[in-house]
Amino acid sequence: MLVHQQKDIPTLIKDTGLVETRRRQIVQAAVDLFIQKGFHKTTTREIASRANFSIGTLYEYIQSKEDILYLVCEFIHSEMEKQVKEAIKPADTGRDTLKNAIDRYLRVCDRMQDHILLIYRETASLPGDSISYVLKNEARITGMFEDILTRGKDDGTLKLRHHRGITLIAHNIAVLGHMWTFRRWFLKKAFTLDEYIELQTSLILNELSSHNGAGPP
Amino acid sequence: MLVHQQKDIPTLIKDTGLVETRRRQIVQAAVDLFIQKGFHKTTTREIASRANFSIGTLYEYIQSKEDILYLVCEFIHSEMEKQVKEAIKPADTGRDTLKNAIDRYLRVCDRMQDHILLIYRETASLPGDSISYVLKNEARITGMFEDILTRGKDDGTLKLRHHRGITLIAHNIAVLGHMWTFRRWFLKKAFTLDEYIELQTSLILNELSSHNGAGPP
DNA sequence: CCTCACTGATTGAGCGCTCGTTCATAATAG
DNA sequence: CTATTATGAACGAGCGCTCAATCAGTGAGG
Numbered sequence: 001m002l003v004h005q006q007k008d009i010p011t012l013i014k015d016t017g018l019v020e021t022r023r024r025q026i027v028q029a030a031v032d033l034f035i036q037k038g039f040h041k042t043t044t045r046e047i048a049s050r051a052n053f054s055i056g057t058l059y060e061y062i063q064s065k066e067d068i069l070y071l072v073c074e075f076i077h078s079e080m081e082k083q084v085k086e087a088i089k090p091a092d093t094g095r096d097t098l099k100n101a102i103d104r105y106l107r108v109c110d111r112m113q114d115h116i117l118l119i120y121r122e123t124a125s126l127p128g129d130s131i132s133y134v135l136k137n138e139a140r141i142t143g144m145f146e147d148i149l150t151r152g153k154d155d156g157t158l159k160l161r162h163h164r165g166i167t168l169i170a171h172n173i174a175v176l177g178h179m180w181t182f183r184r185w186f187l188k189k190a191f192t193l194d195e196y197i198e199l200q201t202s203l204i205l206n207e208l209s210s211h212n213g214a215g216p217p
Numbered sequence: 218m219l220v221h222q223q224k225d226i227p228t229l230i231k232d233t234g235l236v237e238t239r240r241r242q243i244v245q246a247a248v249d250l251f252i253q254k255g256f257h258k259t260t261t262r263e264i265a266s267r268a269n270f271s272i273g274t275l276y277e278y279i280q281s282k283e284d285i286l287y288l289v290c291e292f293i294h295s296e297m298e299k300q301v302k303e304a305i306k307p308a309d310t311g312r313d314t315l316k317n318a319i320d321r322y323l324r325v326c327d328r329m330q331d332h333i334l335l336i337y338r339e340t341a342s343l344p345g346d347s348i349s350y351v352l353k354n355e356a357r358i359t360g361m362f363e364d365i366l367t368r369g370k371d372d373g374t375l376k377l378r379h380h381r382g383i384t385l386i387a388h389n390i391a392v393l394g395h396m397w398t399f400r401r402w403f404l405k406k407a408f409t410l411d412e413y414i415e416l417q418t419s420l421i422l423n424e425l426s427s428h429n430g431a432g433p434p
Numbered sequence: 435c436c437t438c439a440c441t442g443a444t445t446g447a448g449c450g451c452t453c454g455t456t457c458a459t460a461a462t463a464g
Numbered sequence: 465c466t467a468t469t470a471t472g473a474a475c476g477a478g479c480g481c482t483c484a485a486t487c488a489g490t491g492a493g494g
Contacts, residue, residue: 038341040257044454054471055455065454120399121338124255135402142403161423167407168416171400179392182337185352186359190384199385202378203424235443261480271445276481 022061025051027075030068035114039069039122069122070130076115077137083108084144094152095208099201101148102173106197109177116181138174145170149208158208169204176200239278242268244292247285252331256286256339286339287347293332294354300325301361311369312425316418318365319390323414326394333398355391362387366425375425386421393417 029050033042044065048058062068087104088097109116123134149166152158160166180187180196187196246267250259261282265275279285304321305314326333340351366383369375377383397404397413404413 040342043452056457056471057469059455060469117341121341124334124338125257139403162416162419164407164412164416168413168420171396171404172420175392175396175400179388183388183392186356187388190381195381196385199379199381203385203389206378207420207423260478272481273445273483274443277443282480 019061022051022053022057023071025053026058026061026068027071030072031075031115031118034069034072034118034122039125044068066125066127066130069126070133073119073123073126073134074137076112076119077134077141079115080108080112081137081141081144084141088144088148093157094148094150094155095157095205098145098148098152098158098208099205101145102176102201102204103197105145105173106177106180106200107193109180110193113181113184116178120178120182142170142174145173152208160208169207173204236278239268239270239274240288242270243275243278243285244288247289248292248332248335251286251289251335251339256342261285283342283344283347286343287350290336290340290343290351291354293329293336294351294358296332297325297329298354298358298361301358305361305365310374311365311367311372312374312422315362315365315369315375315425316422318362319393319418319421320414322362322390323394323397323417324410326397327410330398330401333395337395337399359387359391362390369425377425386424390421 026047029047030042033046033050036042044058045055047068048055051058062071084101084105087100089100092100119134119138123131126134146166149158149160149170153160153166160169162168180193191199243264247259247264250263250267253259261275262272264285265272268275279288301318301322304317306317309317336351336355340348343351363383366375366377366387370377370383377386379385397410408416
């Protein structure tokens with residue numbers, strides 16, 4: 001049984017907060033260990049002992065090791081989404097919102113480098129039916145950028161040369177953040193985070209400005 | 218002992234091609250299995266039997282399971298580099314070369330989707346001192362784009378607004394290809410490969426054209 | 435042409451160990 | 465005392481890797 005298919009929690013009492021508390025402890029312990037050693041090389045015993053209880057107890061709150069991985073992925077995505085959302089103010093223009101959101105997003109990615117790598121590495125180890133849940137979480141983050149781009153298009157502060165540009169650029173932005181984490185060994189040699197944000201933002205905004213920039217023939 | 222530190226091949230005969238043949242067989246078998254089940258869930262016995270020999274023989278040609286992963290990563294990168302290089306003609310302008318190279322690169326990424334994902338997932342499982350070898354292979358591919366951009370800057374067919382734009386854009390291009398593979402579930406809903414190539418190429422070339430496109434204030 | 439010792443390549447049963455998971459038992463709370 | 469939660473020894477399947485035994489090819493001696 002998988003965690004995201006909330007079904008058979010053994011007792012009623014368990015539903016009054018203890019399950020959630022314990023699962024939070026499990027996730028916290030597991031995130032650290034998975035980042036450090038990867039999912040496969042981390043043992044359930046290690047997770048339990050870092051969460052300060054025994055394997056027996058661990059298995060009261062999950063059904064399998066893979067459940068832990070699912071909880072971890074869920075946690076990371078929801079954490080990222082929450083933090084980026086804070087930078088979105090409905091009062092701003094689309095263009096300003098985009099600038100702020102990109103800035104916040106890239107800083108969140110920088111702070112959560114290891115978490116992002118973790119998701120890239122271990123998503124494939126999830127049981128088949130959990131993978132689509134995790135992909136949907138990823139899609140929600142891209143969706144936030146799509147929404148902002150749409151707003152900018154509607155209020156006239158952002159121009160699009162191609163009608164399907166919104167989807168593509170939203171994905172491009174989402175990937176910029178990941179790129180900063182999985183190419184950090186290269187990129188940090190050449191750029192500080194602030195420089196990276198400034199340059200990439202300028203590339204994006206340049207594309208979304210009102211030129212009809214046609215190059216030489 | 219690691220494979221990339223060529224040292225103690227037991228006999229002379231082994232060096233006359235048999236080692237290379239066997240290793241090619243090992244890599245071929247391992248690539249398939251790693252793509253299908255991942256590195257950790259693939260057993261050495263499976264690799265041996267798919268390569269049509271026994272575990273004993275397998276261990277005559279490698280020192281550890283991780284050696285196989287190293288050989289696989291090396292193979293994938295060299296295969297990609299080789300194929301992209303074919304699209305680079307020294308006679309063309311920088312701009313034309315860039316167009317051709319992006320086209321070829323994205324098509325190679327499309328063909329080698331699973332291989333690219335494999336590298337993202339399993340690089341972390343390499344022994345620490347092998348990781349840097351694999352990163353260097355990745356850097357060589359980005360380096361090809363840097364060279365092309367430099368050529369275009371020198372022959373005047375490509376314009377750069379920022380002096381460090383070459384490095385950044387080269388990385389951006391390299392990541393475009395990977396993005397097509399690890400976001401295929403989203404992107405293939407919206408774009409065909411040809412559309413994706415066309416749109417992304419147009420974004421890149423637009424940036425490298427001779428406008429000084431400054432948007433609204 | 436046969437024999438047989440020699441060599442390097444191949445085999446796969448088996449070793450030692452780890453890990454995910456379970457469950458009888460103990461501790462604790464109400 | 466009862467109900468709930470926690471424990472960790474025990475289980476058994478599976479793994480990477482080894483190595484004594486075997487096979488197949490070669491060529492010198494008769």
